[in-house]
Amino acid sequence: MATVLNFLTRRRGRHGFDLTDWLSWAYLVFGTVLMFGPVLWVVLSSFKTDAALAQYPPTLLPFAAKTVAVEGYDKPLELYRITGGEYQGRHLAEIRRIGLVAQMVDPAEPDKRLKVNIKDRQPEQALAFAVSNYTELFSRFNFARYLWNSVFITVVATVITVLFNSMAAFALAKYKFRGRTAVFLLIIATLMIPPTINLVPIFLVVSKLGMVNSPWGVIWPAVATPTGVFLLRQYMLTIPDDLLDAARMDHASEWRVYWRIVMPLSAPAIAVLTIFSVMWRWNDFLWPLIVLTRSEQFTLQLALNSFQGELQTNWSHLLAMTVLTLLPITFVFAFLQKYITTGIAQSGVK
Amino acid sequence: MAALELEGVVKDYAGVRAIHGIDLKVEDGDFCVFVGPSGCGKSTLLRMIAGLEDITGGELRIDRVRVNEQRASERGLAMVFQTYALYPHMTVWENLAFGLENIRTPKAEIKERVTRAARMLQIEEFLGRRPKQLSGGQRQRVAIGRAVVREPRVFLFDEPLSNLDAELRVAMRREISALHRRLGNTMIYVTHDQVEAMTMADRIVVLKAGRVEQYGTPLHLYNEPANQFVAGFIGSPRMNFIDAVVDGTDAGKVTVRDAAGQAYEVSVDGSGISPGQEVTVGIRPEHLEVGGDKGHPVSVQSIEQLGGQSFLYCETPDGTQLTAHFVGQTSMRRGDKAHATFRRSFMHLFRKSDGKALKRLEIGEAAI
Numbered sequence: 001m002a003t004v005l006n007f008l009t010r011r012r013g014r015h016g017f018d019l020t021d022w023l024s025w026a027y028l029v030f031g032t033v034l035m036f037g038p039v040l041w042v043v044l045s046s047f048k049t050d051a052a053l054a055q056y057p058p059t060l061l062p063f064a065a066k067t068v069a070v071e072g073y074d075k076p077l078e079l080y081r082i083t084g085g086e087y088q089g090r091h092l093a094e095i096r097r098i099g100l101v102a103q104m105v106d107p108a109e110p111d112k113r114l115k116v117n118i119k120d121r122q123p124e125q126a127l128a129f130a131v132s133n134y135t136e137l138f139s140r141f142n143f144a145r146y147l148w149n150s151v152f153i154t155v156v157a158t159v160i161t162v163l164f165n166s167m168a169a170f171a172l173a174k175y176k177f178r179g180r181t182a183v184f185l186l187i188i189a190t191l192m193i194p195p196t197i198n199l200v201p202i203f204l205v206v207s208k209l210g211m212v213n214s215p216w217g218v219i220w221p222a223v224a225t226p227t228g229v230f231l232l233r234q235y236m237l238t239i240p241d242d243l244l245d246a247a248r249m250d251h252a253s254e255w256r257v258y259w260r261i262v263m264p265l266s267a268p269a270i271a272v273l274t275i276f277s278v279m280w281r282w283n284d285f286l287w288p289l290i291v292l293t294r295s296e297q298f299t300l301q302l303a304l305n306s307f308q309g310e311l312q313t314n315w316s317h318l319l320a321m322t323v324l325t326l327l328p329i330t331f332v333f334a335f336l337q338k339y340i341t342t343g344i345a346q347s348g349v350k
Numbered sequence: 351m352a353a354l355e356l357e358g359v360v361k362d363y364a365g366v367r368a369i370h371g372i373d374l375k376v377e378d379g380d381f382c383v384f385v386g387p388s389g390c391g392k393s394t395l396l397r398m399i400a401g402l403e404d405i406t407g408g409e410l411r412i413d414r415v416r417v418n419e420q421r422a423s424e425r426g427l428a429m430v431f432q433t434y435a436l437y438p439h440m441t442v443w444e445n446l447a448f449g450l451e452n453i454r455t456p457k458a459e460i461k462e463r464v465t466r467a468a469r470m471l472q473i474e475e476f477l478g479r480r481p482k483q484l485s486g487g488q489r490q491r492v493a494i495g496r497a498v499v500r501e502p503r504v505f506l507f508d509e510p511l512s513n514l515d516a517e518l519r520v521a522m523r524r525e526i527s528a529l530h531r532r533l534g535n536t537m538i539y540v541t542h543d544q545v546e547a548m549t550m551a552d553r554i555v556v557l558k559a560g561r562v563e564q565y566g567t568p569l570h571l572y573n574e575p576a577n578q579f580v581a582g583f584i585g586s587p588r589m590n591f592i593d594a595v596v597d598g599t600d601a602g603k604v605t606v607r608d609a610a611g612q613a614y615e616v617s618v619d620g621s622g623i624s625p626g627q628e629v630t631v632g633i634r635p636e637h638l639e640v641g642g643d644k645g646h647p648v649s650v651q652s653i654e655q656l657g658g659q660s661f662l663y664c665e666t667p668d669g670t671q672l673t674a675h676f677v678g679q680t681s682m683r684r685g686d687k688a689h690a691t692f693r694r695s696f697m698h699l700f701r702k703s704d705g706k707a708l709k710r711l712e713i714g715e716a717a718i
Contacts, residue, residue, distance in 0.1 A: 240435065243437060245431070249422055249427065250452055250500070
């Protein structure tokens with residue numbers, strides 16, 4: 001704790017703030033607001049009711065109108081503070097609004113109806129988190145299903161991606177065969193083709209293989225990534241050949257050399273590829289949109305999209321789902337990012 | 351326990367021949383050292399024996415069985431690498447056990463063999479550590495231990511001591527020799543250091559540019575080098591060479607004359623040469639006597655006194671450099687004029703045309 005405080009209050013000026021301190025603080029605060037502001041706003045907005053979302057001017061925190069139960073009325077009524085006119089200073093509940101005039105009632109005297117100009121009243125508001133936005137995702141929508149679809153596709157595709165790409169990288173990095181460079185260049189060259197160009201041919205293949213409306217239709221076309229092969233190959237080139245030779249002398253089969261020696265030593269690169277792959281698959285939208293047409297196969301991203309209708313958009317649920325969709329990727333990144341920095345292979349070779 | 355035979359073994363790299371038809375027989379239990387300058391193909395040859403490089407042509411036999419087509423893992427050999435090549439993500443124990451796990455050795459036997467090897471190499475206390483937590487010498491022991499636990503037919507060492515400091519190198523040299531005596535396995539050891547070769551080998555193979563220059567016991571190579579290359583490579587400091595022309599051949603000796611007109615008598619078989627032919631005279635520094643007032647005049651260029659022994663670096667009037675080594679200390683100084691004596695029974699004679707040595711008739715060293 002002390003070290004964190006020490007770190008945060010570190011500054012250049014020996015006595016008080018130096019100009020550079022001001023500048024760097026201003027820059028960093030600006031950057032933080034720029035990066036986290038929108039995310040924070042989404043998170044806070046996801047707790048707003050539809051009414052609060054539609055309110056103008058918008059508020060940062062989720063406020064909801066205070067309501068009061070009045071005798072003789074079935075539903076709770078919204079409470080207003082009267083700022084002008086006859087009833088100034090009183091707190092009244094609104095029954096209905098007719099044009100510029102609101103019919104109101106004093107909760108203390110439920111029998112009397114009062115007429116108030118709508119200019120003379122201010123809604124009474126209180127901080128309220130509309131948790132129902134989240135709970136309704138599970139009760140009214142099939143959120144668990146979408147979550148499972150997304151998790152299944154992400155996890156399976158990532159495992160297969162890492163496995164296939166590392167095998168390709170191992171072969172390209174550690175075996176000498178005719179055409180090795182050509183194969184590698186071919187793989188890298190596919191990076192230059194925009195994915196949209198492949199869309200139709202890949203769809204035809206997927207469709208012929210009967211994988212439309214199946215998670216495998218999303219998984220298989222995505223597992224061979226040139227970026228992954230390139231990343232892992234470059235890393236594996238740094239593993240000394242002597243280690244592989246030593247393992248071969250130790251009776252290890254080529255598979256064991258790959259599995260017991262090369263894979264553990266490539267852990268940092270594999271962590272990077274895992275993060276990439278999880279992000280790609282989790283955030284993937286266009287390809288699942290094409291392959292998955294039945295709503296029970298939808299991933300979270302597709303479900304989010306379906307909230308946005310042609311005529312109306314269900315903002316409160318959309319925002320709540322957006323937040324839930326952001327969470328796993330945030331955790332994966334927070335957990336794995338330390339491997340990128342700390343996992344540099346320790347050297348047993350001098 | 352195995353004998354190793356190479357017959358016409360050849361290696362090509364992209365059409366370029368690196369190893370030119372090597373014939374060699376390593377007896378069971380021999381400690382055989384491959385020595386040569388860098389790039390001579392000694393490591394390549396070792397890797398071919400190990401099975402890590404393909405054999406382009408010829409035949410490699412272990413215990414009279416052709417193994418050209420067998421993979422490294424099937425040949426039953428163990429190798430110690432120059433870089434140690436310890437698996438960095440495994441503990442010392444796991445490093446030692448990895449090879450045994452691969453051949454599905456029972457757990458109890460793995461434990462027993464690893465413990466035994468660790469005790470023998472005094473690395474028991476490091477078994478739980480990772481290689482990066484060990485010093486160079488300790489890593490070296492682990493690398494040797496990894497070979498020992500496998501109980502291989504043949505041990506292969508690829509310049510295992512070149513990453514160690516001088517003191518540790520001498521200590522490990524003796525340990526490896528002791529290990530060989532204790533285990534009695536056939537061992538093949540590659541080095542570029544002729545001192546290692548001389549001190550450890552039962553037999554030395556001197557290689558140059560992918561060819562065997564000479565194969566024999568250390569003293570045989572020292573006393574009767576087959577050619578000028580071996581003569582210069584074996585022995586430290588290296589043998590002195592003086593260019594000369596044959597003056598005459600008699601029974602039991604050849605007389606030659608250098609550029610300055612000095613005459614030398616060498617007791618070699620002169621049947622292969624004739625007067626007027628260009629030759630090179632060779633004499634080892636420890637056989638060159640400097641001092642007195644007889645012999646060939648030289649001037650002292652510099653002196654190294656180590657207390658127990660001294661080196662004199664001299665020059666003849668025609669500019670040929672000569673090194674003399676003798677036991678004890680000297681009162682000579684830089685710039686002194688002196689005389690060098692060449693005794694014919696200590697001298698070697700090489701044909702200039704192909705570097706081949708002429709057969710020595712008297713061998714001074716053997717008499718000492």
